[in-house]
Amino acid sequence: MSKLYFPEDFVWGAATASYQIEGAYQKDGKGESIWDKFSHTSGKVLNGDTGDIACDHYHRYKEDVQLMKKLGLNSYRFSTSWPRILPQGTGKVNQKGLDFYKRLVDELLEAGIEPAITLYHWDLPQALQDKGGWGNRDTINYFVEYSQIMFEHFGNLVSRWITHNEPWVVAFLGNSTGEHAPGFKDHKLALQVAHNLLVSHCLAARGFRELGLEGEIGITLNLNSVYPLTDSKEDQQAAELVNDYNNDWFLDPLFKGKYPDKLAQIYREEYGELDIKAGDMEIIQEPTDFLGINYYSRALVKHNSEAGLLQAEYMRTEESGYTAMDWEIYPKGLYDLLMNLYQNHTKLDLYITENGAAFDDQVAADGKVYDQRRKDYLKAHFIKAHQAIEAGVPLKGYYVWSLMDNFEWAFGYDRRFGIIHVNYDTCERTLKESAHWYKEVITNNGVDK
Numbered sequence: 001m002s003k004l005y006f007p008e009d010f011v012w013g014a015a016t017a018s019y020q021i022e023g024a025y026q027k028d029g030k031g032e033s034i035w036d037k038f039s040h041t042s043g044k045v046l047n048g049d050t051g052d053i054a055c056d057h058y059h060r061y062k063e064d065v066q067l068m069k070k071l072g073l074n075s076y077r078f079s080t081s082w083p084r085i086l087p088q089g090t091g092k093v094n095q096k097g098l099d100f101y102k103r104l105v106d107e108l109l110e111a112g113i114e115p116a117i118t119l120y121h122w123d124l125p126q127a128l129q130d131k132g133g134w135g136n137r138d139t140i141n142y143f144v145e146y147s148q149i150m151f152e153h154f155g156n157l158v159s160r161w162i163t164h165n166e167p168w169v170v171a172f173l174g175n176s177t178g179e180h181a182p183g184f185k186d187h188k189l190a191l192q193v194a195h196n197l198l199v200s201h202c203l204a205a206r207g208f209r210e211l212g213l214e215g216e217i218g219i220t221l222n223l224n225s226v227y228p229l230t231d232s233k234e235d236q237q238a239a240e241l242v243n244d245y246n247n248d249w250f251l252d253p254l255f256k257g258k259y260p261d262k263l264a265q266i267y268r269e270e271y272g273e274l275d276i277k278a279g280d281m282e283i284i285q286e287p288t289d290f291l292g293i294n295y296y297s298r299a300l301v302k303h304n305s306e307a308g309l310l311q312a313e314y315m316r317t318e319e320s321g322y323t324a325m326d327w328e329i330y331p332k333g334l335y336d337l338l339m340n341l342y343q344n345h346t347k348l349d350l351y352i353t354e355n356g357a358a359f360d361d362q363v364a365a366d367g368k369v370y371d372q373r374r375k376d377y378l379k380a381h382f383i384k385a386h387q388a389i390e391a392g393v394p395l396k397g398y399y400v401w402s403l404m405d406n407f408e409w410a411f412g413y414d415r416r417f418g419i420i421h422v423n424y425d426t427c428e429r430t431l432k433e434s435a436h437w438y439k440e441v442i443t444n445n446g447v448d449k
């Protein structure tokens with residue numbers, strides 16, 4: 001069977017996040033995070049699951065790096081826990097927190113795996129939330145303080161940095177729908193959080209550049225492709241507003257220096273003015289080296305005058321399969337997204353910093369995990385990514401979400417995204433069939449057509 005080969009220096013990786021895998025939630029001086037508090041609050045997380053132990057990666061990191069080496073990963077994307085480094089969010093540094101990440105980075109480099117650090121993957125120190133969290137503009141400066149500490153300690157070892165992971169989820173699930181920590185249901189607060197996150201990204205990136213470090217820094221956005229259910233004018237308008245909300249609310253400030261006009265006007269009329277300081281929109285355009293993209297599925301929408309401010313209803317289709325997250329499997333949406341970004345938003349290098357699927361994986365009697373649906377999902381999306389590269393999109397790498405099954409936020413451990421299975425009773429790791437398949441993709445730097 002013929003193969004589709006990727007560029008010579010294409011980066012094949014896998015991704016995780018601190019709160020989702022580390023455990024050791026009170027170990028070695030770590031401060032409380034908003035997800036420690038949220039997961040310990042009754043009714044917030046399915047089955048009352050918490051990240052107290054998670055995958056016990058804090059203690060098992062050497063074993064996990066050896067598994068990454070066995071897979072032949074070029075790079076490993078992980079996040080650092082802000083409250084492990086600064087238990088109160090600012091001020092006194094916790095040396096044992098720095099020491100853990102130094103051990104991990106050293107292990108990765110020894111294994112020939114390039115570390116890629118996400119500075120903020122949702123685990124804000126609770127002490128900062130007690131001062132208003134991301135709704136308080138001071139948190140911007142606390143984030144810059146934290147990022148500078150990380151750059152100074154690891155900048156000579158780590159060459160790929162991501163400031164924020166999915167600021168849309170941080171802002172809107174954390175502060176508008178309340179599904180995520182800290183659990184507010186205040187859309188105006190969510191809009192202010194989104195703004196403060198963008199400003200903090202750019203000031204951290206500026207700080208990285210001023211240190212004159214080698215390497216590159218970017219931001220990771222969860223993006224989708226949005227399609228109208230029909231070609232009616234109403235459905236098309238609904239799709240445009242959902243695209244503004246899901247995607248351009250972050251893409252436009254970063255690459256055009258302004259929020260999307262139509263949605264900004266709707267929000268202004270509904271919520272009044274945000275706290276946008278003079279110069280913010282110029283700061284937000286601070287050059288960044290790459291854009292990270294987390295793609296999972298598309299949005300299919302129709303006009304519905306009863307469906308909130310956007311008058312848009314999300315639709316299902318019987319034409320596609322769905323994952324355990326109830327997300328449509330739609331690989332073409334990745335191609336369309338990549339082409340849209342390149343043609344309409346940015347010529348920056350792109351990395352897919354997350355793509356993957358949750359399915360209800362079981363360990364079979366022979367001890368193997370036969371996850372054919374995940375292999376099919378990944379293969380179909382790799383093929384679409386290849387098609388975009390062939391069309392000229394500067395896609396430089398792909399991080400599968402996730403290296404291992406882990407704490408999937410409000411769904412707890414009930415959703416398995418890993419290419420490695422984790423037995424949460426024993427913490428035993430088992431390479432799923434998708435992991436063995438991914439190893440071959442990396443070895444061949446290509447995928448069968």
Ligand SMILES: N=NNCCOCCOc1ccc(-c2cn(C[C@@H]3NC[C@@H](O)[C@H]3O)nn2)cc1
Pocket residue numbers: 017020165166169222294296299314354401407408409
């Ligand atoms: N279809 N209707 N939509 C209408 C509005 O939806 C409201 C819900 O929105 C969302 C949007 C995005 C997500 C999401 C989750 N992950 C997976 C994590 N990524 C980071 C890493 O930590 C993984 O665990 N990525 N993105 C969830 C819910």
